[in-house]
Amino acid sequence: DEATEAGADIVGAEDLMETVQSGKIEFDRCIATPDMMPIVGRLGKVLGPRNLMPNPKVGTVTMDVKEAVEAAKGGQVQFKAEKAGVVHAGIGKMSFDEGKLVQNVRAFVDAVSKAKPTGAKGTYMMKVALSSTMSPGVTVDVLSATGNDPAA
Numbered sequence: 001d002e003a004t005e006a007g008a009d010i011v012g013a014e015d016l017m018e019t020v021q022s023g024k025i026e027f028d029r030c031i032a033t034p035d036m037m038p039i040v041g042r043l044g045k046v047l048g049p050r051n052l053m054p055n056p057k058v059g060t061v062t063m064d065v066k067e068a069v070e071a072a073k074g075g076q077v078q079f080k081a082e083k084a085g086v087v088h089a090g091i092g093k094m095s096f097d098e099g100k101l102v103q104n105v106r107a108f109v110d111a112v113s114k115a116k117p118t119g120a121k122g123t124y125m126m127k128v129a130l131s132s133t134m135s136p137g138v139t140v141d142v143l144s145a146t147g148n149d150p151a152a
Contacts, residue, residue, distance in 0.1 A: 003031070006069035014039055021046055028052070028090075031060045031068045077108060087112055094132070105130070109142070 003011045010016065010025060013036060019025055020043055030047060032040045032054040040047070040054055047053040054060040058078045062068050079089040091104040109128065116124050129137030 002066040006066040
């Protein structure tokens with residue numbers, strides 16, 4: 001199976017549904033082919049609230065499963081803006097050293113800046129805050145943390 005060859009940790013179809021519904025496995029990405037979406041769709045109540053529902057816009061519903069798995073394993077981070085313009089994304093783990101976290105913050109801010117719509121005017125990135133899960137955010141100066149001018 002190409003997903004396994006690409007390094008996927010868990011591969012399955014209907015055989016995985018009960019395991020996923022029961023919460024017996026932890027995962028941070030769900031990749032599916034279009035023909036599997038009727039099965040995956042039945043997991044919407046479990047995957048949806050955790051933002052794990054596969055979506056063609058972010059490349060997790062694809063015929064090229066190998067490429068999607070390699071991108072996920074390579075550290076690709078998905079993000080989307082809320083209506084108020086707030087963007088959330090994981091940039092690291094507690095085990096990462098400071099240098100790796102700074103590198104990840106810079107890469108993330110760069111990716112958000114590159115995603116700026118051409119018609120957007122004014123300051124695009126007004127604030128950067130870091131937090132661990134379920135903790136308050138700590139505001140970080142955008143320019144000093146990233147080396148990028150947020151108004152650009």
